Amino acid sequence: MRWLPFIAIFLxxxxxxxxxxxxxxxxGVLLTxxxxxxxxxxxxxxxxxxxFKNFVLMQQKMAAGENPAAEMIKSVS
Known part of the structure; x- marks a missing residue:
């Protein structure tokens, strides 16, 4: 069972x-x-x-004195 991740990656x-x-x-190789x-x-x-768009949104939230946590989470997901 511990070999399953290695087998999956190899496949x-x-x-x-x-x-x-x-x-x-x-x-053709070149076009590929x-x-x-x-x-x-x-x-x-x-x-x-x-x-960059998410960074600007976070800066705007911080400049407005709001918490930019929602933008941080959106940028990751």
């Missing part, structure tokens, strides 16, 4: 790599790499924008 990585290989066979990098950049920019 996840194995399945993910297998899917990347299959996609690379269909689309471009798509992976493109989606990574989009994901990073979304996380950055949301984080």
């Amino acid at each position: 996840y990585v194995y399945i993910e790599i297998s899917i990347f290989i299959q996609v690379a066979h269909v689309l 790499l471009v798509l992976v990098i493109f989606t990574s950049v989009i994901g990073m920019s979304l996380v950055r924008n949301q984080g």
Whole structure:
């Protein structure tokens, strides 16, 4: 039972790599790499924008003398 997390992680990585290989066979290696990098950049920019938005909301709450705890919780979930 204690090996279950390791097996699950191994299977996840194995399945993910297998899917990347299959996609690379269909689309080509270069296009697959471009798509992976493109989606990574989009994901990073979304996380950055949301984080900045939540930071501004927390600053506004603190400037108004309110507790920014709700914004902190929203930013994590």
